[in-house]
Amino acid sequence: MPKKLPEYNAASLADIAFMLLIFFLVTTTMDTDLGISTMLPPPVPEDQENDDKIKERNIFVVLINKNDQLLVEGKLMHIRNLKEEAKEFIENPARDENLPEFKEKEVDFFGLVEVSKQVISLQNDRGTSYGLYVQVQNELAMAYNELRDELSLRKFGKKYDDLDKAHKSAVKKIFPKSISEAEPKNYGGN
Amino acid sequence: MGKFRKDSGKELPAINTSALPDIVFMLLFFFMVSTTMKEVDLKVQVKIPSATEVKKLEKKSLVSYINVGAPKDQFRKLFGTEPRIQLNDQFANVSDIGDYIESERIQRDEKEVPLMTTSLKVDAKTKMGIVSDIKQELRRVSALKINYSTRKGIKEN
Numbered sequence: 214m215p216k217k218l219p220e221y222n223a224a225s226l227a228d229i230a231f232m233l234l235i236f237f238l239v240t241t242t243m244d245t246d247l248g249i250s251t252m253l254p255p256p257v258p259e260d261q262e263n264d265d266k267i268k269e270r271n272i273f274v275v276l277i278n279k280n281d282q283l284l285v286e287g288k289l290m291h292i293r294n295l296k297e298e299a300k301e302f303i304e305n306p307a308r309d310e311n312l313p314e315f316k317e318k319e320v321d322f323f324g325l326v327e328v329s330k331q332v333i334s335l336q337n338d339r340g341t342s343y344g345l346y347v348q349v350q351n352e353l354a355m356a357y358n359e360l361r362d363e364l365s366l367r368k369f370g371k372k373y374d375d376l377d378k379a380h381k382s383a384v385k386k387i388f389p390k391s392i393s394e395a396e397p398k399n400y401g402g403n
Numbered sequence: 404m405g406k407f408r409k410d411s412g413k414e415l416p417a418i419n420t421s422a423l424p425d426i427v428f429m430l431l432f433f434f435m436v437s438t439t440m441k442e443v444d445l446k447v448q449v450k451i452p453s454a455t456e457v458k459k460l461e462k463k464s465l466v467s468y469i470n471v472g473a474p475k476d477q478f479r480k481l482f483g484t485e486p487r488i489q490l491n492d493q494f495a496n497v498s499d500i501g502d503y504i505e506s507e508r509i510q511r512d513e514k515e516v517p518l519m520t521t522s523l524k525v526d527a528k529t530k531m532g533i534v535s536d537i538k539q540e541l542r543r544v545s546a547l548k549i550n551y552s553t554r555k556g557i558k559e560n
Contacts (some may be wrong), residue, residue, distance in 0.1 A: 231427055237431065247555050248454075343526065343527055355455060
C-alpha cells in the first residue's frame with residue numbers, strides 16, 4: 214500500500230484570496246456622479262406671447278459676456294462678490310425699495326410670512342466659457358443654500374440638509390430657487 | 404460510564420479551514436462580476452469644472468450621459484479641434500440628441516421616464532454656444548431634468 218500524501222496546508226490560501234478580494238473592493242470604487250441639478254423650462258409654444266411682465270425691482274439680472282465678464286444689475290462685478298449680492302437681493306433685509314417686493318404667504322411651521330417675489334435672470338453669450346457658467350450657477354445655488362441654512366438654524370436649530378422632508382419643503386417655500394435663463398442670444402459671435 | 408469519558412489530555416483538533424478560500428473566492432467573484440462598470444470609451448477630452456454646491460446623482464440607471472469636449476488626439480484629423488458631442492460611443496451632432504433621448508426612453512419603464520436625468524459632462528473650456536444648443540434640443544424633446552456634472556471642489560477665491 215502506497216504511503217498517503219501529506220495534506221498541504223491550505224490556511225494561507227484564504228489570505229491570498231482575501232488580499233485579492235480587498236484589492237478589487239478598493240480599486241472598483243465607482244466614481245459617484247456629482248453635479249448641479251436644474252430643471253430646464255418647458256418648451257414654449259410658438260404662438261404664445263410673452264406678456265407676463267415682472268417688475269424691474271424683482272429681477273436680479275446677471276449677464277455674462279464672451280470674455281467671461283459679469284455684469285450684475287448693470288455693474289461690472291467679480292464672481293467672488295456675486296454670492297453676497299445675490300443673497301442681499303433675495304433676502305432684502307432692509308426692505309429696500311429697489312430690491313424685490315414681498316408677498317404674504319401661509320407656510321407650514323412658519324405661519325404667515327413674507328415671501329420675496331425675487332427672480333434671478335441669468336443670461337450668457339454663446340462665447341461664454343462653460344467653466345464660468347457653472348461657477349455662476351454654483352454661486353447662485355450657494356446664495357440660496359446659505360439663506361436656507363440660516364433660516365433653518367434660526368427656526369429648527371439644524372442645517373437645511375439635516376431637516377426632515379416637511380420642514381425642508383417649508384423652508385424651500387420661503388426661499389424658492391427661481392433662476393430663469395433667457396433664450397440664448399448671440400451678441401459677440403463664437 | 405465509559406462512553407462519555409473525558410479526553411482532557413488530548414489537544415483540540417484543528418478546524419478544517421480548507422473551505423474558507425472557497426467562501427472568499429465566492430465573495431471575490433461576486434464583487435468582480437457585480438462591479439462591471441458600463442464604461443464608455445471617451446473620444447472627447449472632458450475635464451469637468453468643479454463646484455461646491457453639488458448633489459449626488461441618484462438612480463444611475465435613469466441617467467443618460469452627454470459628453471462634450473474637444474476630440475482626443477487620435478480623432479483630431481477627422482473631427483478637428485472644435486468641441487464635439489459624444490453620445491454612447493460615437494461623435495454626434497446636436498440634432499442627434501433627440502433620437503438619443505428617445506432611444507434611452509424606450510429602454511426604460513414608462514413610469515420611470517419623468518424621473519430620467521440627463522447628465523451633461525462638458526469640458527470646462529467649452530463655449531456655451533454648443534451647450535445652449537444642447538439645452539434647447541433637450542427642451543424640445545422635454546428632457547427637462549438635467550445635471551451639470553462637476554467635481555466636488557474647494558472654493559477657489
